Amino acid sequence: MIIIRKATIEDLKLIVELFDKYRVFYEKESDKEKAEEFLSDRLKHNESEIFIAETDNNDLVGFVQLYPLFSSTRMKRLWLLNDLFVDQDHRGKGISKQLIEAAKNLCNQSNACGLILETAKSNILGNELYPKVGFSLDSEHNYYSWDNN
Numbered sequence: 001m002i003i004i005r006k007a008t009i010e011d012l013k014l015i016v017e018l019f020d021k022y023r024v025f026y027e028k029e030s031d032k033e034k035a036e037e038f039l040s041d042r043l044k045h046n047e048s049e050i051f052i053a054e055t056d057n058n059d060l061v062g063f064v065q066l067y068p069l070f071s072s073t074r075m076k077r078l079w080l081l082n083d084l085f086v087d088q089d090h091r092g093k094g095i096s097k098q099l100i101e102a103a104k105n106l107c108n109q110s111n112a113c114g115l116i117l118e119t120a121k122s123n124i125l126g127n128e129l130y131p132k133v134g135f136s137l138d139s140e141h142n143y144y145s146w147d148n149n
Helices: 009-025 032-044 095-109 124-132
Strands: 002-006 049-055 060-071 076-086
Touching: 002 095, 009 032, 009 049, 009 060, 009 076, 032 049, 049 095, 060 095, 076 095, 095 124
Parallel strands: none
Antiparallel strands: 002 049, 049 060, 060 076
16 A cells, blocks of 8 residues: 655655655766755755655655746646656556645645646656646647756
């Protein structure tokens, strides 16, 4: 059985392990020290909401991290679903869907107007998952980015 719950600062060490795997999955170099600092800042300053998937044995097997944004045209909060990860050994069990449901519940509880996310066109699993859980692909807008690296 999987329990989905909001992460607290007490979960930090466990989340760091998953977060590091997530970053490596996206071809970033492993850096658990910086990951811990980054996540600690987000949690301590209430800059993101993190929900974790936990087994009966208290093992963390997945997480979703959301950042608050605002929609000027709708004059409401909007959540960016920025990070979604399930450990490879636990994929295919519906954990991603449960984590997304937690994100939707946060959206409802905070009276937000919606959730947004982006994923690479090459992310086959994500591009199959998101429409199944109610997300629509926006084919009318161009999204641009600027990197300061």
